[in-house]
Structures are given as C-alpha cells and as structure tokens.
Amino acid sequence: MWTIIRSCLAAAAVATGGGLGAVDAAAETVALIGTGNVGAALGQRLALRGHQIVYGSRDPAAADVRELVRTTGHGAVAVSPAEAAARSDIIVLAVPWSAAEDVVRALGELTGKIIVDPTNPRVMASDGFADYPIEDSNAERIARLAPGAHVVKAFSTLGAETMLDPKVAGGPVTVPIVGDDRGAKARVAALAREIGLEAEDVGPLRHARIIEGLHYLRANALGGRINYHLPRDTARD
Numbered sequence: 001m002w003t004i005i006r007s008c009l010a011a012a013a014v015a016t017g018g019g020l021g022a023v024d025a026a027a028e029t030v031a032l033i034g035t036g037n038v039g040a041a042l043g044q045r046l047a048l049r050g051h052q053i054v055y056g057s058r059d060p061a062a063a064d065v066r067e068l069v070r071t072t073g074h075g076a077v078a079v080s081p082a083e084a085a086a087r088s089d090i091i092v093l094a095v096p097w098s099a100a101e102d103v104v105r106a107l108g109e110l111t112g113k114i115i116v117d118p119t120n121p122r123v124m125a126s127d128g129f130a131d132y133p134i135e136d137s138n139a140e141r142i143a144r145l146a147p148g149a150h151v152v153k154a155f156s157t158l159g160a161e162t163m164l165d166p167k168v169a170g171g172p173v174t175v176p177i178v179g180d181d182r183g184a185k186a187r188v189a190a191l192a193r194e195i196g197l198e199a200e201d202v203g204p205l206r207h208a209r210i211i212e213g214l215h216y217l218r219a220n221a222l223g224g225r226i227n228y229h230l231p232r233d234t235a236r237d
C-alpha cells in the first residue's frame with residue numbers, strides 16, 4: 001500500500017538534493033506500527049533525519065515490508081509490533097483507527113513510552129458525510145489501555161503525501177498536538193519540525209476529539225485537499 005509513498009519519496013529526495021541536513025532533535029528510536037501510507041511516509045522521512053526506525057508489522061517478512069525496509073535504509077528494521085514497541089521510546093500507531101485498540105493490547109508493557117496516535121476515527125453517515133463513530137476520541141481510548149504511557153495525538157490532520165514532502169502543500173502546514181505530558185509533546189513536535197512541518201501544542205488529551213474532528217473538515221470539504229496552518233495572531237502582541 002505504500003508504493004505511491006515510495007515513489008513520491010524518490011521525487012522529494014531529488015527536489016531536496018537528496019539530503020535533509022543535520023539532525024536537529026535528539027536521535028530517537030521510533031516504532032512505526034503499520035507499514036501503510038503513514039508508517040512508510042514517517043518512517044522514511046525520519047530515517048533521513050537520523051532516527052532509528054523500527055517498523056512493527058503483522059508480517060515483517062512480507063515482500064513489500066522488506067522492500068520498505070530496504071528503501072528506508074539508515075539501519076531500519078521490521079519486526080513484530082510487540083518487538084518494535086519494546087525496542088522503541090516513541091511508538092506511532094499507523095494502523096486503521098478501528099484496529100488501534102487491539103493493536104495496543106498486543107504491544108506489551110508501555111509504561112513510560114510515548115504513543116503517537118495519528119488515527120482518524122470515521123464512519124460515512126447516511127447523508128454521505130464523514131462523521132464521528134465514537135463519543136469520545138480514539139486517543140483517549142488508547143490512553144485508557146496504556147495508563148503508564150504518554151499518549152500524544154499528532155499527524156492526523158494532514159495527508160501522508162504531505163508528511164513525506166511538506167512542499168506539496170504549497171505553504172506551511174501545522175501539526176496540532178494534544179496530550180497530557182508536555183515533555184512527550186515537545187519530543188513529538190521536534191520530530192514534526194524536523195521533517196519540515198510546523199507543530200503547535202494545542203492542549204490536553206481530552207481535546208483530542210477536536211483534533212479528530214478536523215479530519216471531517218478535510219474529508220467533507222475538499223476530499224482531503226485541505227491543510228491546516230495555525231499562524232500566530234500578532235494583533236494581540
């Protein structure tokens with residue numbers, strides 16, 4: 001499923017001269033659970049910035065997963081989701097929203113880890129618009145399953161193509177971030193900034209439902225062809 005992302009990455013690498021410069025944040029070990037569009041985009045991009053990438057796949061030996069590991073390079077590996085989580089400090093749940101809770105249950109001990117939740121819970125309502133399938137948020141559900149972890153909602157409001165190459169957005173893109181641990185949010189924001197995105201801490205995890213709702217604005221208005229930018233209102237300075 002990540003073939004388009006792979007070819008886009010090659011184009012992005014050419015456009016940037018093949019290099020993205022030095023690593024700005026501390027080198028992190030990041031688990032990408034799921035090897036679809038989001039996992040592949042973030043994995044490849046973060047690997048270019050010097051982070052250790054550990055893909056967590058249901059079938060790490062599958063041909064397309066092996067190809068993703070090869071394309072990612074920089075020492076990336078693919079293992080089972082539980083092993084990827086055990087090896088990493090930051091775990092990105094790049095899986096279907098409806099699978100996220102089962103995936104978290106199978107990840108093992110998560111105390112002290114940062115769990116990044118980019119999932120977009122959605123159903124198609126009878127009037128044809130994307131809508132909330134749950135009363136709360138997926139991020140809060142994940143947090144209830146992993147009370148010792150720091151859950152950070154991030155990367156749900158932009159397309160995988162933009163994660164791979166923010167220039168395709170034609171302007172700055174903000175990643176709104178919510179979570180209850182400031183340190184965890186700062187580390188996730190640093191990763192977003194490293195790959196060319198802006199990042200803004202917009203509050204606690206209980207506001208994750210607002211962030212998840214931004215997906216419906218994208219999906220319902222222009223079929224996902226909207227990016228969010230949160231510029232500072234200097235009139236109040």
Ligand SMILES: NC(=O)c1ccc[n+]([C@@H]2O[C@H](COP(=O)([O-])OP(=O)(O)OC[C@H]3O[C@@H](n4cnc5c(N)ncnc54)[C@H](OP(=O)(O)O)[C@@H]3O)[C@@H](O)[C@H]2O)c1
Nearest residue numbers: 034035036037038057058094095096097099119120159160
């Ligand atoms: N696509 C986007 O532009 C975008 C943007 C923002 C947020 N999101 C959100 O990010 C998440 C991932 O999106 P995506 O586009 O990367 O999805 P995707 O291409 O369908 O990939 C999801 C991956 O999750 C893994 N997985 C684990 N359990 C699964 C299950 N029960 N069924 C199917 N796959 C399972 C699979 O990897 P393995 O086979 O290796 O296990 C699969 O490749 C979703 O929740 C989505 O709402 C997507």
